[in-house]
Amino acid sequence: MLRKLLILGVFAGTLASIPIVYQSNPQFVEDLLKSAAPRKPAIDAQPDVNLASVPNKPVAPLPMGRKVVVAADERGHFSSAFKLNGRQTDGMIDTGATLVAINTSTARRIGLSLNASDFSHEVNTANGTIKAAVAMIDRLQIGNITVNDVQTIVLDDRALRTNLIGMSFLNRLDKYQVENGTLLLAQ
Template sequence: MLRKLLILAVFAGTSASIPIVYQSNPQLVENLLRSAVPGKQAVEAQPNVNLASVPNKPPAPLPMGRKVLVAADERGHFSSPFKLNGRQVDGMIDTGATLVAINISTARRIG
């Protein structure tokens, strides 16, 4: 049991000292790693860059009938112009609402 504990301590000490040695002398560590791999010369490799293209999205189908498609703005809100009582009114859509609400000034303006 003592032998296993001693081997574990040696491995822990060695693995803890590798970053310290690399920080103090990175050239030494790189030379040791190069000498450990026989037969391969250090070659400056150009990175292989593959540019990806974004596929074109097919146009979204337009809704039919009394449905409209409203996109969210940069804040994530849905707002659009509406016709209330035949007049154009800008409004915000509450996707969870069960009732339509307008303020008094808008109600007076549209009649």
């Protein structure tokens, strides 16, 4: 029994000293860990790459969940077909819009029932200050990306001709990135 306690004490003392050794000489610990790792055959070895010398070229997206790529139109806007609450509609992805913004016609089509009293919020748009209603979209889909419970703002048809997919949707994604005339959305 005493022998087991002695071995346990030595083991605990060794473990407790690792952080102290690492703080005093981190390179020694890193070299020790590298030497303990299995070595790959020389055939698979790749030369070190100096990232500063790599030519500037597009970075391929990392493999991750669901992705959608939207090409810019001739005006540079990212327009696409969406499903709002399961109903097909068109819209424009707008990183300058705080919320998803839809017009009253779209709201009716996707099942949002709003009264005149719901239009109690004043919002500033490119066309001035107007009244709007705040609502929730149960499900917003673009391609194979789906986001549930997305806050939206509903504007009069005359104030908003094109539905805008804003940051209340984009912020719920893992990534959105503009590159070479395309917009990558990833979830």
